[in-house]
Amino acid sequence: MSRMSAEERRESVVRAAMEEFGRGGYYGTSTEAIAKRVGVSQPYLFRLFPGKRAIFLAAAERCVEDTIRMFEEATEGLEGEAALHAMAAAYTKALVEQPSRLMMQMQMYLAVAAAEEEGDREFGEAVRAGWTRLWDTVHLPLGADVGGTTEFMAYGMLINCLVAMGFPRDHRVWEGLATVPAEPGSGARGGLKA
């Protein structure tokens, strides 16, 4: 169909890969599924990327970068408590609008062990580096409060897990978390914790 520059194609592959890998993880996602979503033949992926792992890694890094930028933009000019609330709001917004990004994040964390066992030590390094950067991105606007940063990340991971498990928003396990309202667009204020 529509021809695209290789760079543009790679971009749409990365986006499609985030969705697909987010759902099925590395091993549970076929390159064909990604190709189908992009609207391109499966072998063509291997002209755009050296292999499946490279696609996964690209999606993972993009995922981290997006989250980092999201927090940076949310906290622009803010500090302390205000920054915390801004980040929490941004997170709950992402939770509704891009759940696949949260899923992909979890999938990349869990992919480290298997990758390491397969001899790919670099993947783990990249994931840990990404986490550390994300951690610092949160740490700074919170006024370098280690406990606060850790707490924020902790609630984030809990939310990711609840999303992964598919708990409906009105289930009691969400009770302790001030989440986004049922319908998006009606405010989305509130913190990550009660």
Next chain:
Amino acid sequence: MSRMSAEERRESVVRAAMEEFGRGGYYGTSTEAIAKRVGVSQPYLFRLFPGKRAIFLAAAERCVEDTIRMFEEATEGLEGEAALHAMAAAYTKALVEQPSRLMMQMQMYLAVAAAEEEGDREFGEAVRAGWTRLWDTVHLPLGADVGGTTEFMAYGMLINCLVAMGFPRDHRVWEGLATVPAEPGSGARGGLKA
């Protein structure tokens, strides 16, 4: 080699499956890998279980039950703050002694989406039921404090993620968490958060 009753064999299969699935997830683990670990031929697994999914589910449910019992035993006769510290200590002990159980737990959370897409709605139900039971198990000794329970679970999920990513115990991302000492056996007291 040594013959066993089918029940005993199933038991060892479940244990092996927890290790293997914990590492590679559902799709990243072959039944042959499990069979090898058990020390039995691969096709024999299908006489003990109806299929791969059933093995995964059995391992997942065992995993939840173990954790629930762990917390129940840790909090026996305790309440409130004391129960919290007991559970935290038990968790950090498990973190060192049975990391594969924590990994399996995460893997089962992330397996829900893919299972649902494959038409297996029951798996998600089972996982959510397991989480809810675990939640209640923590909730009770904490004096039915919703916020406290949520916080405890949140820190637990964060720890699971850090373990999955393979962060060494002395990395700064652990700073905000009072974790177990470098060598096991030297006390292991302290809570989940700083």
Next chain:
DNA sequence: GAAGTAAGTTAGTACTCAATTACTACATCG
């Protein structure tokens, strides 16, 4: 000690999937 049963294996099937090779359509420029 023969018969029956339960534990376990070997061999094989049908299928999926990552990756390669060889080809085609379309543009742009000399």
Next chain:
DNA sequence: CGATGTAGTAATTGAGTACTAACTTACTTC
């Protein structure tokens, strides 16, 4: 117009994998 390069596909391959069928070995019981 012809040449060169780039976006893309069709066909295929070889490795792995869940699962089946048929057979074998050991324990138990009368």
